[in-house]
Amino acid sequence: MSNLREHAETLFASELEALAAHDDKPRPDQWKLSPWAVTDYLLGTTLADGTVITPKYIGDRRLMEIAVATLATDRALLLLGVPGTAKSWVSEHLTAAVSGDSTLLIQGTAGTGEEAMRYNWNYAMLLAKGPTEEALVPSPMFNAMKDGKICRVEELTRIPSDVQDTLITILSEKTLPIPELSSETQAVSGFNVIATANSRDRGVNELSSALQRRFNTVVLPLPSTLDTEVDIVQSRVASMKQALSLPAEVPALEEIRRVVTIFRELRGGATVDGKAKIKSPSGTLSTAEVISVVTNGLSLAGHFGNGSLNAHDLASSMVGAIVKDPANDPGVFREYLETVVKERDGWKDLYRACREQL
Template identity: 45%
Template sequence: MSPRAANSATPPPWWTPPCSRRSHAGDRRIGRPGCDEGTGPTDRIRTNVSPSRVSVRAVTTGSTQHLQRPAAELRWADDLTRLREQDTAPRPPGWQLSVDAAKRFIVGDPTLGIARKFVGDASLVDRALVSLATTRGLLLTGEPGTAKSLLSELLSAAISGDSTLTVQGGAATTEDQIRYGWNYALLVSEGPSERSLVPAPMLRGMREGKIVRFEEITRCPLEVQDSMLSLLSDRVLAVPELGEMVYAVAGFNVIATANTRDRGVNEMSAALKRRFNFETVFPITDFDAELALVEAEAQALLHRSGVPQAPPRDVLAVLVTTFRELRRGATDAGDALDRMSAVMSTAEAVSVAHAVGLRGWFLRGEAGDAADIVHCLAGTAAKDDPDDLARLRRYLEQQPPRKSGKAWKSLHDARFQLPG
C-alpha cells in the first residue's frame, strides 16, 4: 500500500477531522472534533501534539556501514545505550541522559569503553550542557572547521537521542523551513488542517521536546532570524491557520552555530542575541591531539571508501604541521610566514588526509605519501585568493628543507606538482 493510500485509509490517532456540522463548515481549527449538536464547538490549546507525519528512519543501527555519514545517534548507538543503562544521576526534564552522562558521551569515558568524540575544551562542553538545561538557547561561534556542527550534533544526540531536527541557514532560507509549511494539494482540497500541515524542525522540536539545530544562523536574512524571537522567549509557536498555539514540551531548546568569518553578512539583532548564551569554539592547540584526530577520522573515512591502508603517521604529521603553520602564519620555531587567507582548519586537514589516502590507493595500490599531499593541497589552499597559491608554493620551497625526515623531503621534491 502506498503512503498516500495508507494515510487516507487509516488516519493517525492524533488527527481530528473537521466538524461536519454545516454551521461549523468554515471552522477548521484544531480542537473542534465532530462536536455534538448540544455542545457546540470547543476551543483547546494543544501543548503536546505528535508530528503530522510519521517519522521513519531509513536505516537502523545495524545498517550504517554503507552510509557516507550516519547521524551521531546511529554511529554511536552502542555508547548511548551503555550510558543509559549506567546512568542513575538526575536528569533535566525531557533529557534522555543526565548532564554527566551526556558529557561523558562527548568527551569520552575509558572505564566504559567510550571514545572521545569532540577534541576541545571539556569545560566548554560543561557550559554548553548547563546552558541547554535552561530556557536560553546556545550559540556556538568560531572559525570555520572548528567542529561547531559536530559538537551541536553530539549534544543533540546525547540530550534528545535525535540530531536530525536541523535547519541549514542560508540566503534562501524561509520561515516555512523553520516553523511549518503546507501540503498544498491537501490545503486546496481540505483547507488548513492538521493533515495538510507540514511541520518544520522547530515545530517538531517543540512538540516532541527535542533539541533543534540551526546551522549558520547568521547567513539567514534578518527577517528570518527574527522569526525565532517568540520561539526562544515565550517558548510558543502560533499556527493561526488552525487556531492553535503550540507550547514547547520540556526538553526543547535550540543550538545555533555561526562562523566568525560571516560576521557582517547578516548581523544578528540585539534582541536575538539576548536569547542565546554564546560559546566560542577555538582551533585545537595541542599538536598531538590534532594529529590523533586527523589520523582517526581519516582512517574511518578511508574504511568507508573501501581503502584498507591509511597514510603513514609521519605523512599525516607533515600534513598537520603544514596546516598548523599556514593557519598561524608562523612556524613551530617561531619564524614568520605569509598567513593564508584560506581557513586551513582541522576539518580541511581531515579532508586532505582522506584525499591523500584515496589517491595513493586507487592510483598506485598503496598508502598515500607526502607527495600526494601536494596534489591535494592546491584545492584547499587556493579558493578565494589567488595569492594563496603563491604563499603555499613559497612554503613548500622554503620550509621542508629546514625539517628532518623522509616525508618532508618527499613533500619538498613534489613542490613542482602545484598547478600554475
Template identity: 70%
Template sequence: MTLTDTAPAVMRPHAEDVYAHELALLAEQDDRPRPPGWRLSPQAVVTYLLGDGDRITPKYIGARRLMEVAVATLATDRSLLLIGVPGTAKTWVSEHLAAAVSGDSTLLVQGTAGTPEEAVRYGWNYAKLLAEGPSPAAVVPSPMMRAMETGAVARVEELTRIPSDVQDTLITILSEKTLPIPELGTEVQAAKGFTVIATANDRDRGVNELSSALRRRFNTVVLPVPGSVDEEVEIVSRRVASLGRALEIPAVEDTATEIRRVVTVFRELRDGVTTDGRTKVKTPSGTMSVAEAISVVTAGMTLAAHFGDGVLRPADVAAGIRGAVVRDPAADGPVWREYLETVARERDDWHDFYTAAREQG
C-alpha cells in the first residue's frame, strides 16, 4: 500500500492537480512553438487561463491582453510582477501560470516581515554541517534554488512584505540567472525555463518598497478590479462553485440573487456611490475585495446547507457582509448603518436583506 492509498483527500489541491485533464488536453493539441522548458506554448497557456468556451474552463476573467503580456514576459529573460489591490486574483493567476508553464506551482516563497534570506537562497542542515563541514549534502535548497535547478517557475508572494535586504538577494538571481554558494566555492546556474512570478499588493506601498535595481528586473502587470457588476458576479459565482465542490458543501439552490446582492454591496461601498450613480455612500476602512465577497457567499451557502432549507437567502449572507464591512466598529459601524438606511431600505426587492442585516446589529 502506498502513501497515496492511505493519505486523506487534501482540502486544496494544487492547480496542476485540479486541472490536470485540461493541461493534458492542451498539451496534446498544442502544435505551436514552446519556449525551452515549457509544457505548453504561450498561446496554449493563455487559452488555459481564459478558457476556450468548450472543454477549457476560464481561470481568469478579464482582459485577454493582460494575460498575453504576462505570458509573453515569462517567455523572455525578464520576470513578472503582478500588482493589484486585494482580491484581483494575483495569487490565483500566478499559481495557474506556474502550473501551465512548468507543471509545478508549489515552488513558493511566502513574503512576510519575517521572511529570512534562506527562504530565497538556501539554508543548511546543521547536523550535517557540524559533522561534515560545508558540503553539497548539507545544503537545504530554497524553492528558488529548486526552480533554478529544474528550469521551473518560482513564485514569490507579497514581495513588498519581505524586508528590503532580503528582497535584494533576488537581484543576482534575476539578472545573472545564477545563485552563488560562496561556502562551497560554486554556484547554481538556472536551467532553461526558469523564471520568477512575484505578486505585490497596492495597499502595501510604503511597507518595503522595491529598490529601483530590483524593479528593473521585473515587467509589471497591473491586475484591475472587475470592470462591471456582471464580470464580478461571474468571478464570484465560478470561485464559489469551485470552493463548494472542494469543500463538499451540500448543494444550495437559488444562489444567483444573493451573489449579485453581495457583489452590489461590495462594489457600492468600495466605489463610494450606488450602481445607478445617484447616491453617494461612505466607504469603510476595509478593502471590500472580490476575495472577501467569495468568502461571504461561501459562508452563506454553508449556513443555508447545514442550518437552513438548502436555499441561499438574505439572512445567510447578511452577517458575513456586516463582518466584512465593520472591521473597526467605531469607524465602520456608522458607515454600515447609513448604507442600510439610505440604500438597502429604499430598494423594493431588498426588504428581506434590510431586515436581516438590521437584526445583526
C-alpha cells in the first residue's frame, strides 16, 4: 500500500542526493544544500552528469533567491499571496531542500493555541510527577529549534493575534522559555521559520508591527503569462495523474490551454487579446483550481469515459470552480460563454458542455 502523497524529501530524494553530490558551494551550518543548489532544486536544472532536476516552481528566479537568502539570515520568511499561488508548495520544498525534513508543520486556524507554537504537557505524567522534562510534549517549533531545522507555519494570519505574538521571542531571541521548569530551549544553527499567509485574509488577524519586523516578506504572484500558467498546470496534472493512478490519457496541451485561458480571462476581467472587457465572478480562480479542474476531468474520463479527456469531463468541474456565489456567478459565467467562448473557432464543444451544466 503506497502513500497517497509522499513528503517532498521522499518523493524527490534522488534529486536531492544528486544535487548534494555535485554541490561545491558554501553551505550554511546544518543545511543539506548550498543556497545556490536549493534554488536549482526549486527551479530545475540539468547537472553536469546529465541528471535532470525537475522544476518545482515555475516563475521568477530572483524571487526564489530572495527567499532562500532570507533563510540563511536571522530573519524568518513570510510567503504572501492570493490563494493558489503555490505558497505551501514552495514552503514544503524549501524546507525539504534546506533541512531534509518538511514535516515540522503548524497549521494555523482560528483555534490554534499557544501550545501549538510552544509545547504541551502529558497530563497523566504531569499529575503524577509534576512538571518534568519527561512530561513535556514538544511542538514542531520546539523540535525545529532543538534540532536546527526549519519549522513551517501555514496560514499565519488565521492564528489569533495573541498566539502569533508567541513567535516574537522565538524569532528575536532564538529562545523558547519554559517557566514551569525554570529553563529554556535555545535554537541551534539551522533553525528558522517559513510562514505562509493569504493576502486576501488581511483584516482577519493582522500581524503586529513587532512580528512583521521579524519576517522578510516575499510575495508570490499569479503566473505572469498564459504559457507559464499552462506549463505549471501541465506539470502538476501529470504528477497528480501518476500519484493517483488515474486510468486516463495525459490531457492534450490544447485542452489545458483552453481551461487556463478561461480562468485567466475571468480572473483578469478581459480577454487574453485585451480587446473585450468581461465581468469577473466572485471566486479566486487560481492556478491551483485549474489543476483541480483538469485532474477531476481526468478522473471522470478514466473511470466513467473512454479514458480521453473531453469537454464534458471538464465542464462539470469548471462550473463548480467558477460558480461560487449562486446569486451572481451563474449570470456572469453565462454571459462570458455567450459573448466569448461561443464565438471562438473550435470551442463549440466546450461552450455546449458548460451551458448544459448551468
